Amino acid sequence: MPLDTSTYSLALLRVDGRRWNELRRIHAQIRTQAAADGSSYLEMGHTKVMCVVTGPSEPGPRRGGAGGTGGGGGVGAGGQSKDAEVVVNIVIAGFSSVDRKRRGRGDKRTLEMQSTLANTLAATLHTHLFPHSQINISLHVLSQDGSLLAALINAATLACVDAGIPMTDYVTACTAGSTSTYAANDEGADPLLDLNHQEEQELPGLTVATLGDSDKVVALVCESRVQISRLEGMLAVGVDGCKQVREILDQVIKAQGQKMILDGTVDKGTGLNDMDLD
Amino acid sequence: MTSSQQVLLSPAELSYLHSSLSLTPPIRPDGRSPTQYRPLSAETGILPGTNGSARICFADGTEAIVGVKAEVEKTKRKWDDDAVYTENSHNDDEEQQQDGRGEASNGNGNSDWVELTVEIPGYRDDDPSTVFLAQMLSEALLADGGFIKKLRINRRFHWKLYLDILLISPPLSYPLPLLSLTTHLALLATRLPRLKSEGDEDPFFDDDWAAAPYLYSRNPTTKRIAERPPVTLLVMAVGGNIIFDPSKEELAVADVALAVSIGDATTSQRSQGEDDRMDVDSGNSGGRNLKLLSIRTVDPPSRLTPPGVANAANSAYGHAQVVNTGANQKMPEARQTESEAVEGVWKPPRGGAKAIVMGALVQKVLVRGGVADEVLDALEGVDTS
C-alpha cells in the first residue's frame, strides 16, 4: 500500500510520471457508429469505452425483466411518463481488465453505475421535450484502468451531443484522490487528479461530475474511507479537472462540426425536425 | 427463437419483397446481387490488453468487437480413459462434446478449453437468442478438430481461451455473419506467449511479446496463414433463389434460413474421416478445399408474420365472408382459401423445407470459387499481423 505515497513524496511524481494536477491523455471521437443515432469513443489513459445512443424513440416492447435486472437503470416511468425515459445499459467486456473477470448483468456494481448514469443524464437532458419515449444508451467497456465511471459519463455526454438530444450543458466527470493513506490525517497530503487503476486501489478517491463550467455537482461518488478534512481539497481538484475535461470534449465536438461543414455533410438533424419546442 | 427483432412490415410489403426476391435474377432491396456480401471494413489488434482482437463494421452500420484472452489452466485428466478413447469425439453433437471426457491425455483437446460469450445490447446474457448465437459460433470452432489441439501446452497444462464477442451497434440485422467474421479475424490475430519450458514441467513463457507465435501459424517465408478458423455464413432461400447474407427485411420473407459453418481444408493433414467432414470435389477451378463443419437452421421471423388477406375475401371490399384470421385457423374451408397462393397476398411459409432445397443451399455455400471463397479471400486481405 505505501508504494505509491512513498515514491510520490520524493519526486512529487506519480507512478505513471504525472504531476498531481495532470490529467491522463484523453482521446475522443464522436460519430463512430453509422447505424446509431449518436455514438462516441473515449479513451482516458488506458480506460477505453464506447457509447451508442438510440432514440428518443418509441419505447420498445418490454422484454422479460427489462425493468429489473435486464435493462436496468431506467429513469422515468416507461411510456406513460410525460418525460422521456433514460435507459442505460453497461456491458463490461470480459477482456477489459488484466485478469479476465466476467460480470453478469445482475452485478450490483454495474447496476449501480447504470442507475447513476441514467439519473445523471436525466437531470441534464431535456427529457420533457420527448414525452412517451425512450432514450437508450448502451455503453461498452473495452479496457479499464481506473476512473471507469468518469469515462462512462464523458462518453455518454458526447454520444448524446452527437444524437442531437437537447441538453442543458456538458456533463463532464473525472476522479480525484488524496496521497494520504486512508484514515491517516497528515496535513501534508496532496490531492491528486485523475486516478489510474493502481492509485484507485491504494488511495482514497472520489468521482465527481459537474455541469458545464459551473461548480455544480451532478454526481459525486466516493467509495473509500477518507478524513472529512481531505474532502474539500479533493472536491476542488475534481471540479477543476471536470472543467479541463469539458474543454477537451468541447474541442472534439467543434472539430467534428467543422469537419462536417467542410465535407458538406448536412446534418440530418435527428429529432430536430419533429421536435416541438415549447 | 426469432432470429431478429420483429420487423414492422405490412403483409403487402412482405408480399412485394417476397415476389421481388423470387424473380430471376432476384432484386434485393439494397441492390446487391444474390451472392454479394455487405461491404465491410475491418481492423485487428485494436486492444493491446488482449491476446487477439478484431473489429468489423458492415456498411449498414452494424459493428462488432471481439477480444480473445488466454489463461494457463491445469488439465483435468482421467488416466483410465486412454483405452476407451475413440476418434469420433469431435462430431457435431453438442452433448457428446460437453461430456468432456479426458481427451487431453491423447494430445487432443477438450471442448471446455474454450469459453465463448456473446453480448448484445438490450438483451440479457441468458436470453435464448444470445445463448443460441454463442452455441452456433462455438460449435463451429469445436467441430474444427484442429483448433482445440492448438491449445495444448503439455500433458498437464493447456491454454484456456476466452472469446468475448460484443455487438456494439443495435442489432439491426441478424448478427450471426458479422459476429462470425469478427471472431475469425480475432482468432487469426491471436498470439500466445512462446513456451520456454520443455516437456511436462510447469510451463513458463518468453516475456518478449514480439516473439510470441500466432495461434494460427504463418508460413515463415510467404507469411501466408496455413490454416484458418471457421466462418459461419448465413444463407436463405426464397422461391427458387438462394440469397447470401440477408438483411433483416429479407430474412422476414425467407422460406428457409441456414447458418452454415465452413472450414478451410486446403492444408489440413488430418481429415481422418470424422463424420461431419465432407470434402467437396466438385469442379477443379482454383479455390479452396472447403469442408463443412456444421449446419443449423435458423428460425426466420417470416413464420411469425400475419398473413395477408386477398381482396376477394376481404369484407372491407364488400364480401360477407369471415375474414378474421384468428378464426380462420379453426375452419377447414377458410384454411383452404388461405393455403392457395394468391398473387400479391402475403402468405407466411408453413412446414419444413424440402431436402432438395437444403441440399442446394449447402452445395451453393461449398462450391469452389463461390461466396465462401470470396469471404475467406477478403478476410485474408485484412492485415492481422
Next chain:
Amino acid sequence: MPREAEPSLNEKNFVLQALQDSVRLDGRELEEYRPLALTFGDQYGVADVTLGKTRVLAKASAELTVPYADRPLDGIFNIATELSPMTSPAFEVNRPTETEVLVSRLLEKTVRRSGALDTESLCLVAGQKCWSIRVDVHVLSHDGNLIDAACFAVVAALRHFRKPDTSMEGGVLTVYTPAEREPVPLSWLHSPFCVTWSFFGEEGDIALLDATWMEEQVRSGSCTISLNKHGEICQIAKLGGVPVEAVSLLQCTNIALIKAKDLSSKLDNWLAEDAKRRDKGGLLAELSAENDRVPDM
C-alpha cells in the same frame, strides 16, 4: 408490476411551496430527524429501528463455514437486504428493484467496505474454518429515508450481536454453547452511519434531512453521506439528480458529521442500557435455584 400511486399535482405543489418557506408538512426543522427508537430483541443481534413511520428490522447471525479460496485468512461477512411486498406492492419477491439494489450497495459500501467489522478476526483455522456473519435487513414499513434507518439497524444489530466463544487446543476446535461460556461480541472497529440529504427545486437550493416518503417522491435529488464519529467519510453517493453547488455539498458533509456523532452517542446509550438490563449477575444468577416470584403472603 404494480406501481405505487404517485402523489397528485396539488399535493406535490403544496409540499414544494411549503418547503420554499422552509416549512415541512410535519412541522420539523429542515435538519431535524424524526423521533428515532431502537428496541433490541430477546436474542442477541436483533435490532428493530423505527424512524417516524419507517420501521426496519435487522438480524445478525453467525455460522461456521469454509473461507473463500482467494481469501483464506478472512471470515465472511454479508448483508442481505429484502424489500418485501409487505412494505409496498411495488416490491416483488426475487426481483430486486432499483431501490433495493441501491440500498444494499450503500449498506455494503458503508459497513462492509469501510472495514467496520474486522473480518480477519472471524477466521478460526486459516483456509479451513471461519465464521460467516450475515445480517438480514427486513423493511417492515417504508415512509422515506430507508437508507439511514437500515444502516442504523445494521450497525446496532452487529454491535449487539454475540457469537459463540471458541477455543483451539492442539488442533481441536471447540465451539462452546452459551451455557458453557458467555458468547463474545464481534471485533468491531468503527461505527459508520448514513445521513441522507434530499434536494428540492430546479436549482437544488433547498436541502433537508430525513425526508418522508412524500418528500422523497417530490425531491429532485439526494445525497447519502456515511461517516463515523471520528470524522471519517466512509462513502458518499450522489448518484445523479439535480446539480448542487460544490460548496453546499461540503456544508452538507459537515452537518452530516454532527448528525452522525449524534446517532453514534444515541446508539452507545441504548447499547449500554441494554447491557445493564441483561446483566443480572451472569451465569451464576441464572443458575441459582431462587426464583423471583414473590411468595404468597
